[in-house]
Every structure is written in structure tokens, then in C-alpha cells.
Amino acid sequence: MFVIIGIIVVMVMAFGGYVLAGGKMAPIIKALPLEFMIIGGxxxxAFMVTNGGGVIKKALSGLGKVMKGPKWKSDDYRDLLCLMFALTKLIKTKGVIALEPHVENPHDSKIFNNYPKLASDHHVVDFICDYMRMTTMNFDDPHQVEDVLMKDLEKHHHEESEGAHALSVLGESFPALGIVAAVLGVIKTMASIDQPIEVLGAMIGGALVGTFLGILLSYTIASPIAVRLQQIIDEEGHFFNVIKDVIVAHLHGNAPQISVEIGRKSVPTHMAPTFYELDEAVQELPNDMFS
Structure with missing residues (x-):
């Protein structure tokens, strides 16, 4: 929503100021379609030449992310901490053997199904299950597990950021493409040098629309969208950092309450539940989850 509002504000301020200063919209409106075709096309x-199909797909899906905003809200972080508490408590009370049915068949797990939004995200479920499963295979050295987790998160973050980087490069190219459009307009004007000055003035004005449009697209639309997408990717990455911190804290031998409290410290401040909110939430977990 803020993205759309921001674009509208940019257009109103840019063109409104131009009109209030006495500028006429007719030359811009006349030149805009073809200039946009040259620059945008x-x-x-160039975007297709530079990037593979996977990166293009990430960039396009990233546009949807920018419009919708980050996926995870404050309630989701609380639910994640409760889920991790339930899993670590199950191990502490019944041993790692009791964990196997939940990580091998998470879609049938009472613990996972108690949080439908988390259970529907296969990235989150797979990440939790993969590393909790390792604890059942005697891969329980906290330092080794943390090292593997960090490498996995770095790889995941790098892959997720490819779309944002591609959009950023596209945004940086628009001013140069605007110059290309303007030069083509100047060439067209010079080929019509025998025309009246009024015609030549209109043609030069149309050529300058290309420079204007390239700069406008770059600095007020494409580049800001790329920056916003990267912000969302970074923010959503905190979700997996919480999982990492709880697992590592658990492997260090901490009680479930301490492990999730350590995980709570990794939650972005504006989304983090308070100590008492989290404590109340874990106290309200149904007992049949641990059966």
C-alpha cells in the first residue's frame, strides 16, 4: 500500500510542480508512449539478457512481496517461539525418539498443525525439521551445528537477494537508457533541420522527455522498489535466525524456557513479544501436543 501511495505522491509532486510552474503537459503526453517504449523495452x-530464468522469477515474485510487505508479523514470531518451545520440551521430557514422528511427518504433527500459517510454509517447516532431525542422528555438537546453520542461512539469504540485486541493476540502467532515447530524438531533430523553429522546438522537447523519464523511472520507482525488496528479504531472514538461536541454545543444554528466551532476543524489536507475553503463551499450550 505504501509503495502505491509513494508512487502517486511522486507523480503528483513532479508533474504538479511542472504544471504550476507554467509547463504544458501536451509535449510530454505526446512523447511519453514512444519514449517509454524505448527506455522500458x-x-x-537487457534484464532478460543479464539474468537467468530463476533470477527473473525471483524478481517478479519480489514485486508481489513489495506490494504485500513482509510475510511474518508479530503474532507469527510468538507462534514460532511457542512451536520451538514445544519441540525442545518434547525432547527434554521424552527424548529424541519422541521427536521423530514430528520431524518425519510434520503435516501429521499436532505441534506443527497447531500453527497453520507456519505449517503451510515449507521453507520454515523443512528448515526446522532438517536441523531437529540432526539431533536424532547424534549431530548435536552446538558449535558444529551453529556453523552449518550459519552457512545455510548465508546461502539462503544470498539466493533470495538475487532478485533484488537484479532489480537494482535495472534501476541503475534507466538514466543511461534515457540518454539513449534523448540522443535518438536529437538525431531525428537534426534530420529535420529544415523545419520551422516551432517544429524543431517540439522535437527537442520530446527528445528531452527521454532523459527525464529515464531518471524518473530509476530514482523514484525501480531503485526504491529494489531497496524495499531487499529490506523485506532481510526482515524475513530474522525468522530463520530465531530458529537457529533456539536450536543452538537447546544443544547447549538450556531448558526450553531459556532456549526460546534466547530466540526471542533475535526477533526484531518492533515485533518481539515481551517476556511475559511469551511466558503466558507457552503456559497455554495444550498438553495433548506433547503426546
Whole structure:
């Protein structure tokens, strides 16, 4: 929503100021479609040349993320901590053997199914199950597990950021493409040098629309969208850091309450439940989850 509002504000302020200063919209409106075709079309073509299909898909899906905002809200972080508490408590009270049915068949697990939004995200479920499963295979050295977790998270973050990087590069190319469009307009004007000055003035004005459009697309739309997408990717990455910290704290031998409290410290401040909110939430977990 803020993205759309921001774009509208940019357009109103830019063109409104131009009109209030006495500028006429007719030359811009006349030149805009073809200039946009040159700049936008060339940009899309270069984007396709530069990036593979996987990166293009991430960039396009990233546009949807920018419109919707981060997936995880404050309630989701509380639910994640409760889920991790339930898993670590199950291990502490009944041993790692009791954990196996939950990590091998998470879709049938009472613990996972108690949190439908988390259970529906296969990235989160797979991440939790993969590393909790390792604890059942005697891979329980906290330092080794933390090292593997960090490498996995770095790889995941790098892959997720590819779409944002591609959009950023596209945004940086628009001013240059605007110059290309303007130069083509100047060439067209010079080929019509025998025309009246009024015609030549209109043609030069149309050519300058290309420079204007390239800069406008770059610094007020494409680049800000790329920055916002990277912010969302970084914020969503905190979700997996919470999982990492709880697992590592558990492997260090901490009680479930301490492990999730350590995980709570990794939650972004504006989304973190308080100590008492989390304590109340884990106290309200149904007992049949641990059967």
C-alpha cells in the first residue's frame, strides 16, 4: 500500500510542480508512449539478457512481496517461539525418539498443525525439521551445528537477494537508457533541420522527455522498489535466525524456557513479544501436543 501511495505522491509532486510552474503537459503526453517504449523495452530486454530464468522469477515474485510487505508479523514470531518451545520440551521430557514422528511427518504433527500459517510454509517447516532431525542422528555438537546453520542461512539469504540485486541493476540502467532515447530524438531533430523553429522546438522537447523519464523511472520507482525488496528479504531472514538461536541454545543444554528466551532476543524489536507475553503463551499450550 505504501509503495502505491509513494508512487502517486511522486507523480503528483513532479508533474504538479511542472504544471504550476507554467509547463504544458501536451509535449510530454505526446512523447511519453514512444519514449517509454524505448527506455522500458530496452531495459526489459537487457534484464532478460543479464539474468537467468530463476533470477527473473525471483524478481517478479519480489514485486508481489513489495506490494504485500513482509510475510511474518508479530503474532507469527510468538507462534514460532511457542512451536520451538514445544519441540525442545518434547525432547527434554521424552527424548529424541519422541521427536521423530514430528520431524518425519510434520503435516501429521499436532505441534506443527497447531500453527497453520507456519505449517503451510515449507521453507520454515523443512528448515526446522532438517536441523531437529540432526539431533536424532547424534549431530548435536552446538558449535558444529551453529556453523552449518550459519552457512545455510548465508546461502539462503544470498539466493533470495538475487532478485533484488537484479532489480537494482535495472534501476541503475534507466538514466543511461534515457540518454539513449534523448540522443535518438536529437538525431531525428537534426534530420529535420529544415523545419520551422516551432517544429524543431517540439522535437527537442520530446527528445528531452527521454532523459527525464529515464531518471524518473530509476530514482523514484525501480531503485526504491529494489531497496524495499531487499529490506523485506532481510526482515524475513530474522525468522530463520530465531530458529537457529533456539536450536543452538537447546544443544547447549538450556531448558526450553531459556532456549526460546534466547530466540526471542533475535526477533526484531518492533515485533518481539515481551517476556511475559511469551511466558503466558507457552503456559497455554495444550498438553495433548506433547503426546
Amino acid at each position: 530496452s531495459g526489459v530486454g
